[in-house]
Amino acid sequence: MRYIDLRSDTVTQPTEKMRQAMFKAVVGDDVYGDDPTMTELEDYAAKLVGKEAALFVPTGTFGNQLALFTHCNRGNEVILGDDCHIVVHEVGAASVIAGVQLRTLVSNKGELNPEEIRKRIRKEDEDIHYPGTGLICVENAHTNGRVISLENMKSIYGIGKKHDVPVHLDGARLFNAATYLGVEAPEITKYCDSVMFCLSKGLCAPVGSILAGSKEFIDKARKKRKLMGGGMRQAGILAAAGLVALKEMREGLKLDHENAVLMGEELSKIDGIKARKEDIHINMVFFSIKDTNCSSEKLVQGLYEKGIKINGEEGGEVRFVTNHWTTKEDVLYVVECVKNLV
């Protein structure tokens, strides 16, 4: 049975073209720098985001944590939003791997106030009590479904530059952000020193993310990736799918976004559902269920029986995520099923 899977865009399956590319990939030992397919992916990825160099990592979490580990010294402080993936969904890894402390700011729908960042930057030699600020992190697109404005990113980057603090962009869904803004990725990544983006989400690759930055930064990160056990041998098998993801799957994100907007509009018409339509920038729809007998558990179970997989609510809201395998007909079918349950 085919399920419509709205739990996340991480559920995407590799395309037929990816499977063929993986099957045929020329590979070598990438720890020796001998894997031509991996080298091609890393070169292509660096160019695509306007950085000097790039490095393949197993997951987005790995890429973010490797960025912290590479930019910072132990005991440094990292300034970032209290609702970002690094704080909320990475198992506290920053304290274990990089050994840094996270200094969180209350975000305004994912956007950080540049002046509040400036006020928190500290120099180690300023005061005997102070840790030094090692890094600022921003997230775009944000996991709340919104895209952060380029103006906001620009002013944060300017502050980082002025105080000699690098900026890392968690761009797990960088190409969704670029699609929404109608710009090429470097228009976003010019406001960061390093960027992580996922091949495995909306772009459908089975495994992998990319960390990109200056050549010096990536050389350092490559060694630290090895330390973390992330030196992968014939990884060109995975890079082959990654190349298809970057070359052929970015365009389709537009359709995922259109389907999310349609989903939001149609769900809003249902009594008892309040969808945050103004926040649908990418492929995510958030909504709450009010004044009905339908709990989120009931919705999960009821939809499952109709061949639709969703996650239960988090923070009082349910999230539906569209992806490459979600069609417009699926969207309308899901809305019909929700209507019958609420």
Ligand SMILES: *Cc1c(COP(=O)(O)O)cnc(C)c1O
């Ligand atoms: C998914 C995601 C990650 C982590 O990616 P994994 O491959 O699941 O580890 C990091 N940041 C954001 C914003 C994400 O959405």
